[in-house]
Amino acid sequence: SSQLQHITSQLQKLGLPDLPSHPDVLLYPQNNPVDVYRAHIIQQVQEITGAEPKAIDGALAWTLDLKHGDLVLPVPALRLKGKKPDETAKEIAEKFSSPLLAKPTADKTFVRFFFEPGSLAGFTLPTILSKKDGYGFNSLLGRKDPKDSSSPQKLVIVEYSSPNIAKEFHTGHLRSTIIGGFLVKLYERAGWKALSMNYLGDWGKQYGVLSQGFDKYGNEESLKTDAVKHLNEVYVKINQDNYAEQKPVVELKAKIDELKKLKTPPKPKKPAKGEQPKPVPEHVWTDEQETELEDTVKQLQAKLKELEALPSIDEKARQFFRRMVDGEPEAIANWQRFRDYSIERYKDMYARLNIFFDDYSGESTVKEADMEAAAKVMESKGLSEESEGAIVVDFAKHGKPKLGKTLVKKRDGTSLYLTRDIAANKERDDKYHFDKMIYVIASQQDTHVAQFFEILRLMSPPYSDIVAKCQHLSFGLVKDPKGQTMSTRKGTVISLADSLDDVHNYMHEVMKKNADKYAQIEDPEATADLLGISAIMVQDFSGKMVNGYNFDMERMTSFEGDTGPYLQYAHARLCSMKRRSEIPDSELPSADLSLIMGAKEGVELIRTLAQWPDVVLNTLKTHEPVTVLTYLFKMSKALSSCYDAKDTANKNAKTMSVVYAESREKKVALMALYESARLVLSNGMKLLGLTPVERM
Ligand code: ARG
Secondary structure (H helix, E strand, C coil), rough: HHHHHHHHCCCCCCCCCCCCCCCCCCCCCCHHHHHHHHHHHHHHHHHHHEEEEEHHHHHHHECCHHHCCCEEEEEHHCCCCCCCCHHHHHHHHHHHCCEEEEEEEEEEEEEECCCCCHHHHHHHHHHHHHHHHHHCCCCCCCCCHHCCCCCCCCCEEEEECCCCCCCCHHHHHHHHHHHHHHHHHHHHHHHCCCEEEEEEEECHHHHHHHHHHHHHHHHHHHHHHHHHHHHHHHHHHHHHHHHHHHHHHHHHHHHHHHHCCCCCCCCCCCCCCCCCCCCCCCCCCCCCHHHHHHHHHHHHHHHHHHHHHHHHHHHHHHHHHHHHHCCCHHHHHHHHHHHHHHHHHHHHHHHHHHCCCCCEEEEHCCCHHHHHHHHHHHHHCCCCCCCEEEEEEEEHHHHHHHHCCCEEEEECCCHHHHHHHHHHHHHHHHHHHHCEEEEEHHHHHHHHHHHHHHHHHCCCCCHHHHHCCCCEEEHHHECCCCCCCCCCCCCCCCCCCHHHHHHHHHHHHHHHHHHHHHCCCCCCCHHHHHHHHHHHHHCCCCCCCCCCCCCHHHCCCCCCCHHHHHHHHHHHHHHCCCCCCCCHHHHHHHHHHHHHHCHHHHHHHHHHHHHHHHHHHHHHHHHHHHHHHHHHHHHHHHHHHHHEEEEECCCCCCEEECCHHHHHHHHHHHHHHHHHHHHHHHHHHHHHHHHHCCCC
């Protein structure tokens, strides 16, 4: 490629032969400037120590802080026999020699490598400027053979979001949505085919409840405009009815018990002849009174019987769901409409987040036949057993006591959440033949996932082979700003639509404060939406996924600190600089980079930009959005300290500011640097699912 030619000619200028190649190490110098240095380091360290190229490549690590080197080699990781690691480190540092690098330093058992800035700029900036939005991404990684771009792509299914129809789309679902969206982008950019799957909670007795609710409270108009909101309202109301319906029954039972407890005190003895009858004490009941009491109890009991004989919402729901399972068209019709309209509405919300699903599956799509087949395997392998009319799996009997005991079939023969997950796993492989599947599910369901994964493992091939390709990506709880758990019952759940609207309005107000800038924004509403969503996403991605966080509108929308608006501002500022510089993109690749090597801040920024492809590689290993985010903040900070940095290279030079550049050549070189930074920032933001704005 032309990028490889560029590298070769750069090397020639330095008097170096073409890049050394190492057949069993995958290096991509045309995408990754650091790989130019890796190739050289591997070659020399092999010559000095005799270690295998693969072992050296595996050991060479990037550093979090550039003062520790651009690359570091922990010698013990080479597992060399004989010599002490600190001696080997010294030997490497002494014998190593290349015009591409400064003299390495031996630091105990580590060798620290520092790239020579001039050559690094020459490899890095032109690579970024030519790769543009492809910089950092290596699409060979997703090939079955990562050396051959014509070999087939691997397929990853990411199952995420998966809300429950008629129930709240809460921040837990939002978290799954944006993490899943990120994983899809990460894999796509690494050349995989990534399939977005939404596994809706759309099956179970609750749809029997909902159906009755809709008959009573539903209306077509609201269903069509906002099914998600409307069905949730209907569901809440019918559940209140259900509760209200149960109330008189409960109260009646209590009353009867109370009356029965009223013991009749002993009647006074008949008075002897001639004696005056004793006055009847007030608490002694007369025969009439006693009969009256008995009658009351009888009446109440009759009433209770009557009430209990009435078909309850709950019982009707059970029967209705049974009919749905049997596929009765009339029972299915309403449910199908609820599902279709809800999906339509979800799609609108997902589009705001820049997320699109390829497959709307759901619990309802799992076939009874597949659940039957799985049940047979579980039975024949001695995994499941009968218990009080139901079927259970007791994990203690299979070496996993911590997983407890779980129901796999109810007494009435209907399936469960768990059973559906077991069957769905194989159905997806039958349909897509995936290479990998990632379930993005909240940590509250860790046990559920561990249970169905373990059952699949115990079921032997093909089930166990399929689950071996699967991974659960768990994430922590989102809490309210005070750190309290949000609950529907307490009314503290923040729904997706509401939080998107709130944060949109908030950012819109902030934008309006700068009237001049505001006037230049083409579509302020759309910009406010993008800024708001960035705020939510960056907050979500700010820690490791296992950790929960507090949903704090105030903090996430701030322009100070590591927030979404901060990143957006950094990007918009670069865009504005680019517009004002009036240097065409086409001039940037041939910029004279020697003009901008005079400020240590500029060098630091170039070194940081060179790390981006390695950051992406590392993210593929960690699956953590915070790996990308931490890097982007580090890069943005290196960038902002560059703007006003002193250029100490020559007397005429002043700063690294484009506006005050002393010559047009210098301006072009600075723009090559800043445009490279903008591309990396934009690539990173897009990878996270943010849409970088040009003005704000
Ligand atoms: N619908 C479920 C819920 O909201 C999440 C589904 C997760 N995926 C799965 N395969 N079980 O709790």
